[in-house]
Amino acid sequence: xxxxxxxxxxxxxxxxxxxxxxxxxxxxxxxxxxxxxxxxxxxxxxxxxxxxxxxxxxxxxxxxxxxxxxxxxxxxxxxxxxxxxxxxxxxxxxxxxxxxxxxxxxxxxxxxxxxxxxxxxxxxxxxxxxxxxxxxxxxxxxxxxxxxxxxxxxxxxxxxxxxxxxxxxxxxxxxxxxxxxxxxxxxxxxxxxxxxxxxxxxxxxxxxxxxxxxxxxxxxxxxxxxxxxxxxxxxxxxxxxxxxxxxxxxxxxxxxxxxxxxxxxxxxxxxxxxxxxxxxxxxxxxxxxxxxxxxxxxxxxxxxxxxxxxxxxxxxxxxxxxxxxxxxxxxxxxxxxxxxxxxxxxxxxxxxxxxxxxxxxxxxxxxxxxxxxxxxxxxxx
Amino acid sequence: xxxxxxxxxxxxxxxxxxxxxxxxxxxxxxxxxxxxxxxxxxxxxxxxxxxxxxxxxxxxxxxxxxxxxxxxxxxxxxxxxxxxxxxxxxxxxxxxxxxxxxxxxxxxxxxxxxxxxxxxxxxxxxxxxxxxxxxxxxxxxxxxxxxxxxxxxxxxxxxxxxxxxxxxxxxxxxxxxxxxxxxxxxxxxxxxxxxxxxxxxxxxxxxxxxxxxxxxxxxxxxxxxxxxxxxxxxxxxxxxxxxxxxxxxxxxxxxxxxxxxxxxxxxxxxxxxxxxxxxxxxxxxxxxxxxxxxxxxxxxxxxxxxxxxxxxxxxxxxxxxxxxxxxxxxxxxxxxxxxxxxxxxxxxxxxxxxxxxxxxxxxxxxxxxxxxxxxxxxxxx
Numbered sequence: 001x002x003x004x005x006x007x008x009x010x011x012x013x014x015x016x017x018x019x020x021x022x023x024x025x026x027x028x029x030x031x032x033x034x035x036x037x038x039x040x041x042x043x044x045x046x047x048x049x050x051x052x053x054x055x056x057x058x059x060x061x062x063x064x065x066x067x068x069x070x071x072x073x074x075x076x077x078x079x080x081x082x083x084x085x086x087x088x089x090x091x092x093x094x095x096x097x098x099x100x101x102x103x104x105x106x107x108x109x110x111x112x113x114x115x116x117x118x119x120x121x122x123x124x125x126x127x128x129x130x131x132x133x134x135x136x137x138x139x140x141x142x143x144x145x146x147x148x149x150x151x152x153x154x155x156x157x158x159x160x161x162x163x164x165x166x167x168x169x170x171x172x173x174x175x176x177x178x179x180x181x182x183x184x185x186x187x188x189x190x191x192x193x194x195x196x197x198x199x200x201x202x203x204x205x206x207x208x209x210x211x212x213x214x215x216x217x218x219x220x221x222x223x224x225x226x227x228x229x230x231x232x233x234x235x236x237x238x239x240x241x242x243x244x245x246x247x248x249x250x251x252x253x254x255x256x257x258x259x260x261x262x263x264x265x266x267x268x269x270x271x272x273x274x275x276x277x278x279x280x281x282x283x284x285x286x287x288x289x290x291x292x293x294x295x296x297x298x299x300x301x302x303x304x305x306x307x308x309x310x311x312x313x314x315x316x317x318x319x320x321x322x323x324x325x326x327x328x329x330x331x332x333x334x335x336x337x338x339x340x341x342x343x344x345x346x347x348x349x350x351x352x353x354x355x356x357x358x359x360x361x362x363x364x365x366x367x368x369x370x371x372x373x374x375x376x377x378x379x380x381x
Numbered sequence: 382x383x384x385x386x387x388x389x390x391x392x393x394x395x396x397x398x399x400x401x402x403x404x405x406x407x408x409x410x411x412x413x414x415x416x417x418x419x420x421x422x423x424x425x426x427x428x429x430x431x432x433x434x435x436x437x438x439x440x441x442x443x444x445x446x447x448x449x450x451x452x453x454x455x456x457x458x459x460x461x462x463x464x465x466x467x468x469x470x471x472x473x474x475x476x477x478x479x480x481x482x483x484x485x486x487x488x489x490x491x492x493x494x495x496x497x498x499x500x501x502x503x504x505x506x507x508x509x510x511x512x513x514x515x516x517x518x519x520x521x522x523x524x525x526x527x528x529x530x531x532x533x534x535x536x537x538x539x540x541x542x543x544x545x546x547x548x549x550x551x552x553x554x555x556x557x558x559x560x561x562x563x564x565x566x567x568x569x570x571x572x573x574x575x576x577x578x579x580x581x582x583x584x585x586x587x588x589x590x591x592x593x594x595x596x597x598x599x600x601x602x603x604x605x606x607x608x609x610x611x612x613x614x615x616x617x618x619x620x621x622x623x624x625x626x627x628x629x630x631x632x633x634x635x636x637x638x639x640x641x642x643x644x645x646x647x648x649x650x651x652x653x654x655x656x657x658x659x660x661x662x663x664x665x666x667x668x669x670x671x672x673x674x675x676x677x678x679x680x681x682x683x684x685x686x687x688x689x690x691x692x693x694x695x696x697x698x699x700x701x702x703x704x705x706x707x708x709x710x711x712x713x714x715x716x717x718x719x720x721x722x723x724x725x726x727x728x729x730x731x732x733x734x735x736x737x738x739x740x741x742x743x744x745x746x747x748x749x750x751x752x753x754x755x756x757x758x759x760x761x762x
Contacts, residue, residue: 012459354523
């Protein structure tokens with residue numbers, strides 16, 4: 001019996017190396033987005049990758065508990081968790097070390113999150129997250145600021161005309177509560193909603209009676225915001241559901257006031273995501289098939305109202321145009337370093353020969369330093 | 382019996398939150414250093430935080446094996462390691478996915494590393510690392526490029542006049558090998574060298590006989606490079622040790638040729654650090670008591686010659702001056718967003734009021750938007 005030597009290039013599923021030029025592209029996108037956030041007064045925090053399990057999974061962290069890698073800390077002999085989501089950590093910081101800073105508290109972050117399992121659609125288990133949290137205010141204006149700031153960050157990295165999809169994760173539960181739909185019946189309705197099975201929803205909701213039977217109308221109302229809002233407006237809703245609908249209308253109005261061109265869709269009975277949203281939830285889609293680029297919404301940050309948005313640099317990297325790489329200029333052996341420094345100050349990349357074997361071709365240089373200038377290689381012969 | 386509820390603000394030892402403005406300061410330093418590396422043709426890679434233990438700890442990764450957090454992967458049912466050092470991962474990438482890219486291969490990286498234990502002097506267990514690897518060439522010029530690039534990165538973040546400390550980690554072993562000093566005697570000599578106990582080294586080296594007794598002279602030769610090189614030149618050394626000394630002289634000459642002003646010290650028999658260095662090892666110290674800012678040196682990257690340098694953003698953040706923060710301008714409720722955008726384009730931070738309760742004072746703004754301008758608050762009354 002021979003035991004195969006492990007392939008050194010093999011990485012665990014969902015964990016990958018980013019190579020040139022992708023790694024630099026991702027970093028540049030993150031930088032540009034954080035600059036946008038900073039311009040709006042969002043201040044950066046950096047929580048650690050590891051925390052005690054009980055603090056990491058408290059509050060909204062509970063939503064990713066079954067996705068969190070755990071390990072034993074030989075120092076404290078307590079269990080640690082490797083963060084699977086950054087928002088709960090920012091909430092902890094806001095509630096503890098930044099408790100005395102006046103609200104609204106605007107924070108930003110960027111880092112890696114790790115998950116035990118990927119999904120078939122999103123197999124990645126290391127997920128870069130770049131995001132913002134607006135803690136304190138509980139108003140449509142706050143929701144609008146956060147959603148539009150994410151849109152502005154996308155624009156800054158060259159992703160124009162995204163689509164903002166708004167869902168109301170508390171709407172379906174409010175209708176089911178008001179109809180007294182519980183237990184197995186509720187579970188089956190939730191599953192039917194989840195797979196957008198209109199026939200099953202209609203059948204189950206009819207059995208459940210009003211106001212659960214509103215679910216059918218709301219399910220088919222999903223689409224461009226104006227139509228969906230009109231359907232919500234027209235529907236007979238119990239008070240809790242009416243409040244949710246009115247809030248959605250106010251959030252959309254606040255967004256529209258500042259970004260009349262933004263494409264907004266509304267899906268009133270969709271519920272998904274990290275399942276800790278208590279008001280509107282946002283998903284930003286790129287144009288074409290770029291897919292989901294950011295998610296967020298209103299949640300509870302400890303005892304406080306909060307709204308936030310997480311952008312996904314790995315998805316953004318695939319959706320955003322890469323900047324043209326700077327020209328690489330070959331610096332022959334023995335060149336005065338000042339000449340190369342001058343070229344770098346002009347935006348060139350200088351690549352120094354370290355031995356006679358190093359040639360412009362080997363070092364992937366399209367230019368060569370001649371005198372004080374970068375000369376294209378093809379002009380030399 | 383009551384069980385104390387855990388304090389939610391409590392983090393495991395050596396793991397901390399970076400708050401405003403430190404988190405932004407650290408990120409800005411990292412960005413500036415990576416821009417310096419990119420200007421010299423160093424291309425960024427981003428290995429994952431988790432890898433299979435056996436690939437993570439292979440090669441130079443072995444040096445941090447006992448500092449590496451391990452956890453079970455429920456997906457592969459194999460042990461994973463959380464990286465404790467980035468260099469071995471970059472070596473893996475160079476040897477596998479970038480095996481066909483012509484050498485010299487210039488790579489950069491930036492990310493977090495995690496260690497099981499901190500030390501009394503450096504209690505941190507999450508260590509940001511930003512660095513470069515130059516893979517392929519085995520020459521003093523390559524060592525000089527890497528050391529000087531680290532110095533240039535420090536200059537870019539405002540740390541002028543660092544001191545480069547060069548050690549020769551293979552020198553003491555070469556002398557002990559040549560003298561046939563083994564076992565307990567070798568261990569005691571190594572410990573005496575480690576704590577720079579000149580009396581103990583003298584006593585033990587005298588017993589060991591030549592050429593181990595050169596250790597005493599070399600220990601006291603440590604200091605400014607010129608004096609130390611002269612002592613090395615004058616010492617009677619066996620061939621392996623002479624080659625190490627000659628290489629050190631060549632590396633220092635290559636550095637001096639490009640940076641005559643740089644303060645260089647040489648400690649020929651010091652050996653420390655990650656213990657995978659096979660040639661010169663570098664430590665960069667900041668001015669004053671800024672301490673150790675970067676480490677590196679020559680090592681084996683798989684089967685290849687390599688030299689690299691890791692800079693420590695947490696130490697750099699304490700040593701580097703922070704940029705003056707941009708002025709925060711209060712944007713009153715209902716202001717045209719275009720006016721605020723114009724201020725951001727001028728470098729101001731704009732902080733929007735979201736309710737009538739939000740005042741410039743609460744939002745820590747020294748300016749307020751008046752017409753199209755940012756007016757200092759004290760001028761308003």
